[in-house]
Amino acid sequence: MAGSTPASLTAERPAPAGIAAGVTPRKKARFSPGLEAWRRFRRHKLAMASSIILGLIVVAVLLGPLIWRVPINEIDFASKLDGPSWAHPLGTDDLGQDILARLLYGGRISLAVGFCAMLVAAVVGVMVGAIAGMSRGSIDAALMWLADLFLSLPQLPLLLLISYLFRDSLTKILGTQGGIFVMIVVVIGGLRWMQVARLVRAQILSIREKEFIEAARALGASSFRQVVRHILPNALGPVIVAGTIDVAAAIIAESTLSFLGLGFPPDIPTWGRVLFDAKDTIDIAPHWALFSGGAIFLAVLTINFIGDGLRDAFDPRRVL
Amino acid sequence: MTETLISVKNLKKHFAISSGVFSRTHDYVHAVDGVSFDIGKGETLGLVGESGCGKSTTGRCILRLIEPTSGEVWFQGADVTRLGSDALRQLRRDMQIIFQDPYASLNPRLTVGAIIGEALQIHGLAKSRKALEERVVELLETVGLQPDHLFRFPHEFSGGQRQRIGIARALAVEPKLVVCDEPVSALDVSIQAQVINLLEDLQEKFGLTYLFIAHDLSVVEHISSRVAVMYLGRVVEIAPSRALYDTPLHPYTEALLSAVPIPDPTVKRKRIMLQGDVPNPIRPPSGCHFHTRCPIAKPDCAQRDPELLEKRPGHWVACHYRG
Amino acid sequence: MAETLLDIRGLKTWFATDDGLVRAVDGVDLHIDRGETLGVVGESGCGKTVTARSVLKLIDMPPGRFEDGQILWQGRDLIPLGQDEMDKIRAREIAIIFQEPMTSLNPVYTVGHQIAEVLQQHEKLSRKQAIQAAVEMLRLVNIPNPQKRVHDYPHQFSGGMRQRVMIAMAMSCKPKLLIADEPTTALDVTIQAQILELMQEMKDKIGMSVMLITHAMGVVAETCQRVVVMYAGKVVEEAPVEALFGDPRHPYTQGLIRSIPRVDRAAEHKERLESIPGSVPSLLNPPTGCRFASRCKYAMDICVRGMPPLKEVGPGHRVACVL
Numbered sequence: 025m026a027g028s029t030p031a032s033l034t035a036e037r038p039a040p041a042g043i044a045a046g047v048t049p050r051k052k053a054r055f056s057p058g059l060e061a062w063r064r065f066r067r068h069k070l071a072m073a074s075s076i077i078l079g080l081i082v083v084a085v086l087l088g089p090l091i092w093r094v095p096i097n098e099i100d101f102a103s104k105l106d107g108p109s110w111a112h113p114l115g116t117d118d119l120g121q122d123i124l125a126r127l128l129y130g131g132r133i134s135l136a137v138g139f140c141a142m143l144v145a146a147v148v149g150v151m152v153g154a155i156a157g158m159s160r161g162s163i164d165a166a167l168m169w170l171a172d173l174f175l176s177l178p179q180l181p182l183l184l185l186i187s188y189l190f191r192d193s194l195t196k197i198l199g200t201q202g203g204i205f206v207m208i209v210v211v212i213g214g215l216r217w218m219q220v221a222r223l224v225r226a227q228i229l230s231i232r233e234k235e236f237i238e239a240a241r242a243l244g245a246s247s248f249r250q251v252v253r254h255i256l257p258n259a260l261g262p263v264i265v266a267g268t269i270d271v272a273a274a275i276i277a278e279s280t281l282s283f284l285g286l287g288f289p290p291d292i293p294t295w296g297r298v299l300f301d302a303k304d305t306i307d308i309a310p311h312w313a314l315f316s317g318g319a320i321f322l323a324v325l326t327i328n329f330i331g332d333g334l335r336d337a338f339d340p341r342r343v344l
Numbered sequence: 345m346t347e348t349l350i351s352v353k354n355l356k357k358h359f360a361i362s363s364g365v366f367s368r369t370h371d372y373v374h375a376v377d378g379v380s381f382d383i384g385k386g387e388t389l390g391l392v393g394e395s396g397c398g399k400s401t402t403g404r405c406i407l408r409l410i411e412p413t414s415g416e417v418w419f420q421g422a423d424v425t426r427l428g429s430d431a432l433r434q435l436r437r438d439m440q441i442i443f444q445d446p447y448a449s450l451n452p453r454l455t456v457g458a459i460i461g462e463a464l465q466i467h468g469l470a471k472s473r474k475a476l477e478e479r480v481v482e483l484l485e486t487v488g489l490q491p492d493h494l495f496r497f498p499h500e501f502s503g504g505q506r507q508r509i510g511i512a513r514a515l516a517v518e519p520k521l522v523v524c525d526e527p528v529s530a531l532d533v534s535i536q537a538q539v540i541n542l543l544e545d546l547q548e549k550f551g552l553t554y555l556f557i558a559h560d561l562s563v564v565e566h567i568s569s570r571v572a573v574m575y576l577g578r579v580v581e582i583a584p585s586r587a588l589y590d591t592p593l594h595p596y597t598e599a600l601l602s603a604v605p606i607p608d609p610t611v612k613r614k615r616i617m618l619q620g621d622v623p624n625p626i627r628p629p630s631g632c633h634f635h636t637r638c639p640i641a642k643p644d645c646a647q648r649d650p651e652l653l654e655k656r657p658g659h660w661v662a663c664h665y666r667g
Numbered sequence: 668m669a670e671t672l673l674d675i676r677g678l679k680t681w682f683a684t685d686d687g688l689v690r691a692v693d694g695v696d697l698h699i700d701r702g703e704t705l706g707v708v709g710e711s712g713c714g715k716t717v718t719a720r721s722v723l724k725l726i727d728m729p730p731g732r733f734e735d736g737q738i739l740w741q742g743r744d745l746i747p748l749g750q751d752e753m754d755k756i757r758a759r760e761i762a763i764i765f766q767e768p769m770t771s772l773n774p775v776y777t778v779g780h781q782i783a784e785v786l787q788q789h790e791k792l793s794r795k796q797a798i799q800a801a802v803e804m805l806r807l808v809n810i811p812n813p814q815k816r817v818h819d820y821p822h823q824f825s826g827g828m829r830q831r832v833m834i835a836m837a838m839s840c841k842p843k844l845l846i847a848d849e850p851t852t853a854l855d856v857t858i859q860a861q862i863l864e865l866m867q868e869m870k871d872k873i874g875m876s877v878m879l880i881t882h883a884m885g886v887v888a889e890t891c892q893r894v895v896v897m898y899a900g901k902v903v904e905e906a907p908v909e910a911l912f913g914d915p916r917h918p919y920t921q922g923l924i925r926s927i928p929r930v931d932r933a934a935e936h937k938e939r940l941e942s943i944p945g946s947v948p949s950l951l952n953p954p955t956g957c958r959f960a961s962r963c964k965y966a967m968d969i970c971v972r973g974m975p976p977l978k979e980v981g982p983g984h985r986v987a988c989v990l
Contacts (some may be wrong), residue, residue, distance in 0.1 A: 244436035537926035566928035605885030
């Protein structure tokens with residue numbers, strides 16, 4: 025039952041004064057849907073813990089390389105494949121390079137790729153989904169057909185193809201790192217917008233039928249106003265949740281690509297790359313694979329839990 | 345004699361049902377199938393009927409929230425169905441609607457102040473932010489809510505209070521006609537009374553005209569000056585409220601009235617039981633739509649459509665054999 | 668001396684929710700005798716549905732729990748019984764039908780299958796016998812062409828028909844008590860009349876008792892012999908139906924009856940509906956003392972201090988009020 029504020033009265037009759045004071049009124053302060061959502065998120069302990077951990081990871085990759093000044097490519101065959109020690113808290117790889125430094129540095133790229141790919145998917149997805157959901161008939165059908173088309177494209181072969189076609193031109197314009205970054209982000213994001221578009225479209229289709237939209241029309245609101253002020257704010261909840269899942273998926277996608285040797289050049293220590301390098305010596309130097317794999321695992325896990333928390337926070341059953 | 349505020353003539357709305365890969369239209373739902381009535385200034389016309397009779401669709405067609413298939417709606421000297429978008433926007437100031445579902449009719453992400461104030465913003469009715477706020481507070485108080493409710497969100501209110509917010513929103517543009525689409529059906533009985541009283545008070549205060557759509561006959565009888573009964577897209581009877589209930593002429597009206605439970609165990613009535621269910625509005629029965637369930641149906645009832653005729657002063661019936 | 672079938676004593680069904688402890692049913696006494704129809708009336712949030720579901724223990728046990736009280740069925744307390752024992756009682760001794768027949772019927776099985784399932788489980792009939800019995804049940808509830816319709820799916824029936832199917836399912840094991848939770852609220856008034864008549868017929872045929880839960884006072888007046896009025900988780904008045912409508916003692920009951928518009932009342936001067944100001948208190952933090960006090964026009968200091976117990980004011984007539 026929705027919480028009730030005390031006695032809203034018709035103009036006629038106030039409740040007996042003394043009695044109303046004796047009854048416990050609802051003490052709710054004003055709560056915007058945003059604040060309500062935050063409250064519910066806070067109750068999700070796993071999500072809160074994950075937020076803190078993820079926050080620490082982000083801080084680590086941003087500031088870490090400034091604090092832990094061990095170079096990422098200092099080759100030192102003497103200490104190759106060493107386990108964790110004071111000099112190298114996460115051990116070294118087969119070239120004697122410090123794993124901690126490499127992970128901290130590479131983390132920036134892995135997380136950035138994840139985040140940017142999610143942005144690409146979200147922006148394209150929201151636009152396509154909104155247009156499809158608001159228009160009817162042929163435009164909607166055409167856009168959904170396009171989405172279906174994209175859904176049937178295989179990610180890996182496509183990346184190979186695009187890599188083959190555009191790698192050189194992109195690296196020429198944006199430099200090696202930049203070029204490949206853009207390429208990967210576009211491909212990963214470009215193959216994930218469909219789910220977002222579907223979600224947004226479905227949300228819009230359902231919200232369109234709600235009476236408060238009809239009410240806005242009855243008041244004389246233009247279509248634009250209806251979409252921007254009424255439909256989109258209500259539609260974006262699930263999209264935000266899907267967004268977190270996209271970040272996680274993008275990080276894994278990048279890791280996979282690097283693992284397959286298709287991503288960034290081998291000297292750039294993205295987490296997937298480091299894992300790729302570690303795979304051959306798992307039996308003698310497990311720490312290498314464990315720490316790099318663990319980094320990916322931890323990031324994805326925390327993001328997924330945050331996504332869970334967001335889903336509870338935006339639970340439409342409560343708000344709508 | 346009160347002047348006529350709105351005159352609906354032969355309104356029809358047929359929804360196309362399409363299916364198949366190329367969306368071919370196969371059939372039509374004859375939701376509204378030739379509805380005509382007038383409403384005088386300051387009066388309340390009740391529109392009653394069971395589910396599927398087309399009363400909600402009629403209300404929305406008048407406001408052009410749904411585009412009618414054919415027919416005319418004369419309001420202030422112009423046919424509403426033919427107005428262009430600018431004139432339609434103007435019209436929105438004169439005709440408003442209150443919805444049935446207090447939970448779905450308010451945007452959950454906007455504050456109450458924003459919901460009510462939107463009307464003022466769209467039509468530029470407030471000169472400044474302060475003026476807007478003052479007007480919204482005024483409206484809140486008119487419907488019996490507190491000024492500080494301005495900053496709250498719909499989910500913090502009960503069903504009855506949300507309905508009041510919806511009423512305040514409709515009043516913001518100072519309309520002449522308000523279509524009330526089942527405004528109390530979703531509310532508890534004791535809250536219904538509050539809202540009905542409020543609507544009556546507002547009508548008196550602002551000289552409003554109501555089209556009160558409902559399926560609860562008791563509520564409609566109470567609030568309306570005249571009542572129109574609909575069945576399967578057509579009006580079968582229109583009469584002053586009291587006359588309809590004392591001397592119903594159409595067999596459907598009689599059956600409907602006899603089915604309404606009276607909250608008094610000492611009152612015993614003979615109930616006219618209708619057989620079967622309401623027919624499918626896609627293929628309504630030929631001739632008089634009611635003939636398949638009518639206790640007095642004769643062969644030619646299936647042949648000819650009965651016209652809505654004034655069989656007694658102010659009392660119109662669409663039946664070949666009554667009146 | 669009437670035989671008491673169901674005797675609920677001091678029932679408390681509480682729910683542990685995120686927002687706190689909801690005391691949905693907070694000390695309820697009621698009983699049903701053989702062959703009678705008891706009406707349980709109240710508005711949303713009063714606990715009537717939870718009470719009904721508690722009888723058959725259809726409550727999700729976390730977060731719900733039986734905090735206190737007994738549910739005596741023919742002298743035997745149901746609360747401590749395990750699932751197996753309860754299964755023997757459900758459908759065979761006590762049956763329940765719900766408000767929304769579309770969601771109570773499984774859409775992927777034919778109605779015949781669903782009725783037969785009940786019979787196969789409880790009466791140990793073979794499949795063939797069960798389907799035949801299902802056809803008979805459909806015939807009993809006046810569904811035309813039962814031989815054919817027994818193989819139809821729920822979506823092929825109208826709302827009223829589905830409710831009949833629900834009744835057929837409920838009746839199939841000839842239970843001693845039928846709990847009907849708002850069985851006609853979602854139906855049109857003419858269909859409601861049919862269903863109520865059907866329930867009465869069934870009741871007469873097998874001498875069943877009925878616990879009718881509703882918020883419609885009109886339905887109660889027409890079908891029940893005794894009535895229990897609930898408010899905010901407690902019983903506030905209990906009386907034979909004539910006494911309840913003729914001489915309501917609790918201010919809530921009085922307000923409820925007076926706030927209902929009546930179709931049959933002469934309204935030469937349209938009386939204003941009497942409304943109960945305010946709204947139902949939250950069950951999360953119920954007020955100490957009488958829960959109706961905040962809305963009661965007769966409220967006194969004593970009302971806030973302690974919950975008045977049910978006291979006898981007439982034959983079979985009990986009220987929880989100091990007046």
